[in-house]
Amino acid sequence: MTSGPSVRFLAPEGVDDPRRVSGGNVYDRHIRDGLAARGWTVEALEVADAGEAASALRGADDDTLVLVDGLVAGWVPAALEEEASRLRLVMLAHMVVAAFPDATAAAVDAERRALGVARAVIVTSRWTAGELVRRGLTDPSRITVAVPGVQHVDAGAPASDKALLCVGVLAPHKGQDTLLDALARLRTPDWTCAIVGSSEPFPRFAAAIAEHAAAFDGRVQLTGVLDEDGLAAAYDRSALLIAPSRVESWGMAIADARARGIPVVGSEAGGIPDALAGGGGLLVRPDDPAALADALEKWMSDPPLRARLRREAVVARTSLPTWSDTVADVARALEAA
Incomplete structure (x- = not known):
């Protein structure tokens, strides 16, 4: 029997923690579980800091397909650059760090370096895709837009219009x-x-x-x-x-x-x-x-x-x-x- 494709998925610690609810965590959780439901072997690794993220990259076998959450990628641009020649790196960009007016120069540089070595970039909106291209952070041919999905809910009328x-x-x-x-x-x-x-x-x-x-x-x-x-x-x-x-x-x-x-x-x-x-x-x-x-x-x-x-x-x-x-x-x- 032929096994399905496999991916190592590096996400921030606390993806399933109800006290850390965020759009990024919800998205990562659906991708992790959804890929598994489609027959993928998903090695999901939650990392708490740059050290754990770098170890997860360096510990991967040659030619491993690695999906890296953009937050994690921003912690370890040097490790991504070091491992890019032997790993198939894909970055999941929930946001454009450079678009934030209070973003530090270090964070903007880390984003640029991480995107520069990713074979492919997955973004959550057309705006994000356009912004990455406009800022020269990646080539449009490497971008896939995968907007967040929804679970339809039948909601009743609210108690008040106010x-x-x-x-x-x-x-x-x-x-x-x-x-x-x-x-x-x-x-x-x-x-x-x-x-x-x-x-x-x-x-x-x-x-x-x-x-x-x-x-x-x-x-x-x-x-x-x-x-x-x-x-x-x-x-x-x-x-x-x-x-x-x-x-x-x-x-x-x-x-x-x-x-x-x-x-x-x-x-x-x-x-x-x-x-x-x-x-x-x-x-x-x-x-x-x-x-x-x-x-x-x-x-x-x-x-x-x-x-x-x-x-x-x-x-x-x-x-x-x-x-x-x-x-x-x-x-x-x-x-x-």
Whole structure:
């Protein structure tokens, strides 16, 4: 009996940890499990630091196909360069480090070096692909776009049209400060907003968000990280998702909302416009609290607009890729490498 293809997959530690929920972890988990379901032998190695990542690369047999999460790749550019001649390296780029205004020169250089030795690059949006090419970080012939899939969920009507939701790690690039500034401008009463996400990676920013949120007298709730059931319940309670990011490759929260037919107000940044293609969303200028507040006022005060966006969101969900589609795209890229 002929065995299927095999791949060594290097991902950050905690892919399955419910306390470390992130879009990247969700994506990595679906790829790992989806490839195995398609008959691949997947040697999944979770690494905690540069030392473990370098050891995992150096310990691989010659000609091994190695899929490296972009976060891990950024830790070990030198090891990737050393091993590139004997391993078939494929990089999974969830983001473009160089696109972040606060990215360090070292991180940008590490990204450039890692991409430079990858035989193939898998990205999660067309925007990411275009940005990598525009910055001269890789050749378009080496890129495969594999957008995040969804699991369709039949969601009921929310209790209130004014129940707002924002999902994502509390971080400057996610723009929760812009959201709070926008909420402070709202004239429509009785709205609520749940902000879901970890406060650990950027503690100073998260502390400032918590201080600002406390001024809203309970209308803004910071939930921290929610497990799968808790997050599903948060979506069920919400009428509108807000994605105020300054930089975003795609937006897993947007995909989750669209899988439920929930409209989205998102910033016109990165891959968000692509993620909202097909309707069911409003786009606003990034880092513009007044523009975001105006969009939220329109949502809460205009019943025909709400009805239209909901209809569009329900229609759009039928054309969303599934995780099976995503895994198939990744498998083709790996096979070609």
